[in-house]
Amino acid sequence: MSWVLTEQDLQDLATGAGILGTGGGGNPYLGHLHVRELVRAGARITVVAASALEDTALICPVGGMGAPTISIERLPNGGEYLGALRAVEAAWGLEVTHVSSIEIGGANALRPMAVAAQAGLPVVDGDGMGRAFPELQMCTFAIAGLPITPLALQDVRGNSLLIRQVTSAHWAEQIARAAVVSMGGSAAMVLFCLQAPPLPPHSDQRDGEPGGTPGSGSASCPGASPGSSRSHPGAVASAAALCGQDS
Helix, strand or coil, X not given: CEEECCHHHHHHHHHHHHHHCCCCCCCCHHHHHHHHHHHHCCCCCEEECHHHCCCCCEEEEEEEEECHHHHHHCCCCCCHHHHHHHHHHHHHCCCCCEEEECCCCHHHHCXXXXXXXXXXXXXXXXXXXXXXXXXXXXXXXXXXXXXXXXXXXECXXXXXXXXXXXXXXXXXXXXXXXXXXXXXCEEEEECCCEECCCCCCCCCEECCEECCCCCCCCCCCCCCCCCCCCCCXXXXXXXXXXXXXXX
């Protein structure tokens, strides 16, 4: 199953991500504006179900690290998330085929959309939390024991840092956080890249049913018809469905 994001979808996604952030994760507003302009310029963002991934897929979750207030006060340059993705891609020695959200709650819901638009990659309809989380070791990727490295950071100036090996996700959090402070308190981040099919078995399911992130709670769109993109939403569609009608 796949669907293409429209401008209305982006608006709904931004609003739903704010709700799922439950007060954390930062404001999706600026990310929404960035992705909307990319779409208006002709970018096409396709969202695909995790269950449809090929064995050769390499999926990289994208997000930001740092203080949400700083990410609003100091505007991004627009290319740092793509730069972090390219750094991880070089470390893998493979081409990334898909991106995903590290967390669907808050500002990080929109960041992979921007990278998808810039790189021409599809977005996997899943995330690492179903909400927003404060530290890297708290997401389902870490709980499942998936490797967090190589982990790349890039700031607004183009400074890039690649962490190749850590003993745990907790140590990755400590090291990356210290680096982000030196970068001015906010940076783009790509981590937990993995090859299909080792995605968590319910990355696009909810409570054992097709199409949602476990633990994110039920969120269905009243206007969605059976068989539509929102009838069995994953993390992306679920966030959009919180506040919008099916497009």
